[in-house]
Amino acid sequence: MSVEDKVVLITGGTKGIGLGIAESVVKAGGKVVITGRQQDTTAHIADRLNEAHGDCAIGVAADVRKLEDQKIAVKAAISKWGKLDVAIANAGVGHFASIEDLTPQQWTEVMDINMTGPFYTIKAALEELKRSRGYYLTISSLAGTNFFANGSAYNASKFGLVGFTQAVMLDLRKHGIKVSTIMPGSVATYFNGHIPSVEDAWKIQPEDIGQIVVDLLNMNPRTLPSKIEVRPSNPGGK
Numbered sequence: 001m002s003v004e005d006k007v008v009l010i011t012g013g014t015k016g017i018g019l020g021i022a023e024s025v026v027k028a029g030g031k032v033v034i035t036g037r038q039q040d041t042t043a044h045i046a047d048r049l050n051e052a053h054g055d056c057a058i059g060v061a062a063d064v065r066k067l068e069d070q071k072i073a074v075k076a077a078i079s080k081w082g083k084l085d086v087a088i089a090n091a092g093v094g095h096f097a098s099i100e101d102l103t104p105q106q107w108t109e110v111m112d113i114n115m116t117g118p119f120y121t122i123k124a125a126l127e128e129l130k131r132s133r134g135y136y137l138t139i140s141s142l143a144g145t146n147f148f149a150n151g152s153a154y155n156a157s158k159f160g161l162v163g164f165t166q167a168v169m170l171d172l173r174k175h176g177i178k179v180s181t182i183m184p185g186s187v188a189t190y191f192n193g194h195i196p197s198v199e200d201a202w203k204i205q206p207e208d209i210g211q212i213v214v215d216l217l218n219m220n221p222r223t224l225p226s227k228i229e230v231r232p233s234n235p236g237g238k
Helices: 016-027 039-053 067-081 104-132 152-175 206-218
Strands: 007-010 031-036 057-061 086-089 135-139 178-184 227-230
Touching (some): 007 016, 007 067, 016 031, 016 206, 031 067, 039 057, 057 067, 067 104, 086 104, 104 135, 135 152, 135 206, 152 178, 152 227, 178 206
Parallel strands (some): 031 057, 135 178, 178 227
């Protein structure tokens, strides 16, 4: 497998890690379907990518919490390019509070987006990935192996996503489908209301995760890095 001419579906692809992946993929010659909740936003990002790199992107309004929305995104890829080679479950959310203060609504939203979303992504894409002998990737976190105070919902979702992805890997390799999870540490994104600035220069950048995705897609099919932990090389910029 290589990136060139591959069709890649990316949930939450309008900013942050998702956009970093999309930009890396199209620069390497691939095509992308990016999803987000707002059609105008996804269309705007797709137009921007097309202006810079040719006819390489489409935007689809899709809520990862809805299986039918994810099926619509897959159908859009098939309608445009006739195939789907890669599905990347990137969309995520975080609510951080003591268990004393965490609300049921916050818990449900984190689980629906961070766990059920990736489940719906692979369910919607599975038959096409079987046909293409493709790749399924999830974007987890180092919070999926390191727990911390005020992180009960987020830790649970990311620990669960790592286990889910590794089990799916064992389920699908018989079909020639590769499955990996990427577990970043601190990334300079808009996650949880943060606004990236020059002070985030020490952090992993979204394009760094994009480069990892491109490298995985370019890797010899006989080899599968199934779980990739990624950290800033100089934490805190010290």
